[in-house]
Amino acid sequence: MEVADKSTFKWDSKIPTGPLTEKWKTHKNNVKLVNPSNKRKFNIIVVGTGLAGAAAAASLGELGYNVKAFCIQDSARRAHSIAAQGGINAAKNYQNDGDSIWRLFYDTIKGGDYRSREANVYRLAEVSNNIIDQCVAQGVPFAREYGGTLDNRSFGGAQVSRTFYARGQTGQQLLLGAYSALMKTVHSGKVEVRTREEMLDLVTVDGTAKGIISRNLVTGKIERHAADAVLLCTGGYGNVFYLSTNAKNSNVTAAWRCYRKGALFGNPSFTQIHPTCIPVSGEYQSKLTLMSESLRNDGRVWVPKAKGDKRPPNQIPEEERDYYLERIYPSFGNLVPRDVASRNAKNVCDEGRGVGESGLAVYLDFADAIQRDGLKAIQDRYGNLFEMYQKITDENPYEVPMRIYPAVHYTMGGLWVDYNLMTTVPGLFALGEANFSDHGANRLGASALMQGLADGYFVIPYTIGNYLVEVTPGEIDTDHEAFVEAEQKITAELEQLLNIKGSKTILDFHRKLGKIMWDKVGMSRDEEGLKEAIAEISALRKEYWTDVFVPGQQATYNKYLEYAMRVADFLELGELMARDALERPESCGGHFREESKTPEGEAKRDDENYTHVSAWEFTGVDSAPVHHREDLVFENVKLTQRSYK
Amino acid sequence: MSTQDNISVNLKVWRQDGPNDKGRFEDYSLKDVNTHMSFLEMLDVLNENLMKEKKTPIEFDHDCREGICGSCNLVINGIAHGPEARTAACQLHMRHFKDGETITIEPWRATAFPVIKDLVVDRNAFDRIMSAGGYVTVATGNAPDANALPISKVHADSAMDYAICIGCGACVASCPNSSAALFTGAKIAQLSKLPQGEPERKQRVKSMVEQMEKEGFGDCSNFGECEAVCPVGISISAIATMRTEYVKAMFS
Ligand SMILES: Cc1cc2nc3c(=O)[nH]c(=O)nc-3n(C[C@H](O)[C@H](O)[C@H](O)COP(=O)(O)OP(=O)(O)OC[C@H]3O[C@@H](n4cnc5c(N)ncnc54)[C@H](O)[C@@H]3O)c2cc1C
Ligand code: FES
Numbered sequence: 001m002e003v004a005d006k007s008t009f010k011w012d013s014k015i016p017t018g019p020l021t022e023k024w025k026t027h028k029n030n031v032k033l034v035n036p037s038n039k040r041k042f043n044i045i046v047v048g049t050g051l052a053g054a055a056a057a058a059s060l061g062e063l064g065y066n067v068k069a070f071c072i073q074d075s076a077r078r079a080h081s082i083a084a085q086g087g088i089n090a091a092k093n094y095q096n097d098g099d100s101i102w103r104l105f106y107d108t109i110k111g112g113d114y115r116s117r118e119a120n121v122y123r124l125a126e127v128s129n130n131i132i133d134q135c136v137a138q139g140v141p142f143a144r145e146y147g148g149t150l151d152n153r154s155f156g157g158a159q160v161s162r163t164f165y166a167r168g169q170t171g172q173q174l175l176l177g178a179y180s181a182l183m184k185t186v187h188s189g190k191v192e193v194r195t196r197e198e199m200l201d202l203v204t205v206d207g208t209a210k211g212i213i214s215r216n217l218v219t220g221k222i223e224r225h226a227a228d229a230v231l232l233c234t235g236g237y238g239n240v241f242y243l244s245t246n247a248k249n250s251n252v253t254a255a256w257r258c259y260r261k262g263a264l265f266g267n268p269s270f271t272q273i274h275p276t277c278i279p280v281s282g283e284y285q286s287k288l289t290l291m292s293e294s295l296r297n298d299g300r301v302w303v304p305k306a307k308g309d310k311r312p313p314n315q316i317p318e319e320e321r322d323y324y325l326e327r328i329y330p331s332f333g334n335l336v337p338r339d340v341a342s343r344n345a346k347n348v349c350d351e352g353r354g355v356g357e358s359g360l361a362v363y364l365d366f367a368d369a370i371q372r373d374g375l376k377a378i379q380d381r382y383g384n385l386f387e388m389y390q391k392i393t394d395e396n397p398y399e400v401p402m403r404i405y406p407a408v409h410y411t412m413g414g415l416w417v418d419y420n421l422m423t424t425v426p427g428l429f430a431l432g433e434a435n436f437s438d439h440g441a442n443r444l445g446a447s448a449l450m451q452g453l454a455d456g457y458f459v460i461p462y463t464i465g466n467y468l469v470e471v472t473p474g475e476i477d478t479d480h481e482a483f484v485e486a487e488q489k490i491t492a493e494l495e496q497l498l499n500i501k502g503s504k505t506i507l508d509f510h511r512k513l514g515k516i517m518w519d520k521v522g523m524s525r526d527e528e529g530l531k532e533a534i535a536e537i538s539a540l541r542k543e544y545w546t547d548v549f550v551p552g553q554q555a556t557y558n559k560y561l562e563y564a565m566r567v568a569d570f571l572e573l574g575e576l577m578a579r580d581a582l583e584r585p586e587s588c589g590g591h592f593r594e595e596s597k598t599p600e601g602e603a604k605r606d607d608e609n610y611t612h613v614s615a616w617e618f619t620g621v622d623s624a625p626v627h628h629r630e631d632l633v634f635e636n637v638k639l640t641q642r643s644y645k
Numbered sequence: 646m647s648t649q650d651n652i653s654v655n656l657k658v659w660r661q662d663g664p665n666d667k668g669r670f671e672d673y674s675l676k677d678v679n680t681h682m683s684f685l686e687m688l689d690v691l692n693e694n695l696m697k698e699k700k701t702p703i704e705f706d707h708d709c710r711e712g713i714c715g716s717c718n719l720v721i722n723g724i725a726h727g728p729e730a731r732t733a734a735c736q737l738h739m740r741h742f743k744d745g746e747t748i749t750i751e752p753w754r755a756t757a758f759p760v761i762k763d764l765v766v767d768r769n770a771f772d773r774i775m776s777a778g779g780y781v782t783v784a785t786g787n788a789p790d791a792n793a794l795p796i797s798k799v800h801a802d803s804a805m806d807y808a809i810c811i812g813c814g815a816c817v818a819s820c821p822n823s824s825a826a827l828f829t830g831a832k833i834a835q836l837s838k839l840p841q842g843e844p845e846r847k848q849r850v851k852s853m854v855e856q857m858e859k860e861g862f863g864d865c866s867n868f869g870e871c872e873a874v875c876p877v878g879i880s881i882s883a884i885a886t887m888r889t890e891y892v893k894a895m896f897s
Contacts, residue, residue, distance in 0.1 A: 055785075058785070059785040062784050062785060073708055073714070073716060074706065074716070074767070074768055074769070075715075075768065075769070075771065075772050075812065076772070077715070077772075077775075077812055078708055078709075078714040078715060078716050078812075080708070080709070080714075082709065082713055082714045082715075083709045083711055083713050083714065092791070092792075094792060130786065130788075132791045133788040133789065133790055133791045134783070134785060134786070134788045135791075136788065136791040136794075136841070137781065137783040137787070137788035137789070137791075137841060138780070138781050138783055138841070139780075139781045139804070139835065139836050139839050139841045139842055140808075141801050141802075141804040141805040141808050141835070141839065142791075142801070143801070144796060144797075144798045144801040144802075145798065146797075146798050147795065148795025148796050148797050148798070149792050149795055150791055150792055166805060166808075167805060167809075169713065169809055172713055172809070172811075173805075173808060176808065179775070180775065180779055180780035180781070181780060181783075181785075183772065183775045183776040183779060183780060184776070184780045184782060186772075186776045187776045187777065193772070195769065195772070218761055218767075247708040247709045247710070247714060248707060248708050248709075248710060249708050281679075281681045282679050282681060282682070284679060284682050284686045284687075284689065284690055285686070286683070286685065286686050286689055286710065287710050289710075289711055388711075388712075388736075391732065391736055391738070392683075392736075392738070393681075394681070394738070394740060457785050457786075458785070458786070461785065461786075501699075505693055505696050505697065507689075507693060549696055549699070551695075551696050551699075551700070551701050551702055552701050552702075556662075556663065556762065557663075557704055557761050557762040557765060558704075559702075559704055560692075560696070560702055
């Protein structure tokens, strides 16, 4: 491991030695085990009850640890994972179409544009099969064939059918499975779930995680919770862009507070922008809705050839339409990967050929598919999606082409973790979308659900023991000065926000931040824009702390106070994302730098100089963070330039 | 349904400072409501206006705004989730209201769902019902191969029809008896369709039904209101299944 700068920071990715296919097996054999009778002496805090958190809390509870799980919503079952539609990947090869652990590994590492660790991704592919077994045993009603075996579909341009699904509600069914396992451990007394309770700080003693400070969202009470290890499973931070497909409560606060306490932040600028979302309809818009990627299997994407052509779509004759994906990428056509599809939509809209009132949309047209396969077939395939589209837009997609536009969807970046999922703060682990680990610069469809459950069910139960054997359980209690101090700091911060009583609402600031992020740290980035973004965000943050209006009081239910804290942290994160994007002048995956493209305008990697993970160290809110790099070593795959022509 | 782009609405909103406050309706009027707005976006705009006047905004629960998380819970003009069938409040759009219309907004009302503030209620009782038996006991790592046990498509599909419950509680809010039978029945019915649910079948229905009663939910008298308001269309047959399962469990 190379550390590029002169800082004395110590870190190690702890990748086991040996051949790729043996690493995880060997590691499992070598990790130290906690004596069963000792497990009950350890207290573990799990923050978040999405797929990663619910799976981890349930599994650790079953093993005998004392677990306290926290979530923002009024029930663990409402975590944002519930909204995932499409499916979950696994290398079962039930379809006998040549899939294997190796192929899933290879597709994932290539899809991530070679910016993730071989060892982690291989392990992910390896445990993917156990996940499906586990979920089926829990009673998850995956789609089945008439013969009673499990059905699969091909997703996101994969060449094999490896995606398991439960209608358009796969995330819901997987989360309810994990939630049911969690509720069982609640029943047996091993896990306590604290709903409507938000972590606002990490408590460290001598640099080691020893607990958290939380706010009871019903009473406003600030609480201290001690533990021997803290697992952060708090999801992604796409809402830094204000508009995204994430649920409204998704945020960065917990991860950000850990970053401030010494956890490095990995690849913060790696963001996935999903090509098929319902476009923004007005200033009041509060979130964006994803239309499943599967629609591109049958829908054709187009815009008018002429700029500013405002005719209704059915009055634009065939020869005046530009099916630009089919034109530019004749072999992949409408099925190019997410980042490529998104960027091209932006390009045609930037040229002035976008459709709809705002000009920020492209058509996704099913007319040909309906003619070819019949209305019934299209209804069977996409009926629920068409219905959802019509509910929102009041337009009938069977008759008028859908209008779609890219939207922020997923964050590949997150807290840096080693192979054991431990951050650079000993005792603090990060799982699921909250860590940076498996997707490199671009995530493939149906692999976030896989990663969340892999981390929670099958990785952390092994790797946490390795840490805990070195720890004396219950060493620190909540009377420790570190808890007193952290609690006072949070209380003061909340008071400060409430006392500003400025002239602008929190939303005013969040929208402004979102616009800067979208324009300058979004689908395409360049040096000038990124530098502007850094300055603008920093100025906006100062304005926030002098002119925001936060209503109500601390000691009550107060949704806008929660929101105020989250936006305060987004205003710091946004700047770090811009710095990270600036630090990487190459294009890779979802990170597109205008300065680094091929003559045809496609993303161009710079493997010689940038085959690394960027990990950032906090030095103060208004001082520049320190950049560290973890060099990525590829021993098993050959780096190739992605091409979809 | 409105065909105009902008409408004005009058709102009668339930405001309650805390669990012990009596609560009251307050009136607001909102102009220039774009009919493409969702109902919750309309409330966002109202809250922005209130905050610009330094007033306390209205509290309401929401998260996904896609009709899947089950957070949103508004009784709109007397109907849980409002006038559109099979639509959660967050998926309801303002085009379904008339210019000048008065809209009443209330929280779920049920003894088992005490009000926390304004339109926000405590639904933890649902978690406790699940915790009593809404699961299959299978320790992590202890599962056979997923295809080891074939399940007919008909049974899997039927289990899915019940599994899609979003746990919002509209069924309770709409029931004259505040019964949680549809919610509880949906989980029992799902697991009764699957071989994985078999070993704990009897214990599950007993424990869940007992817990439901303990939480203060009323009995089901077959009004059917629950099915009518359910945003995902869970069939009332779930309740019949629960009853049959219960009887079987008690007398065998
Ligand atoms: C619309 C949509 C569709 C998707 N479809 C797919 C798909 O088909 N396939 C796929 O693989 N992936 C999909 N994804 C991505 C995937 O759903 C997510 O990446 C994944 O579910 C994240 O799971 P998680 O457990 O890491 O976090 P989450 O599910 O986001 O859970 C976060 C948890 O942390 C809690 N939390 C957060 N902050 C705090 C705090 N400060 N204190 C206490 N608790 C806190 C929350 O309450 C919640 O319980 C989709 C995403 C979206 C937005
Ligand atoms: S906000 Fe999630 S269902 Fe309405």
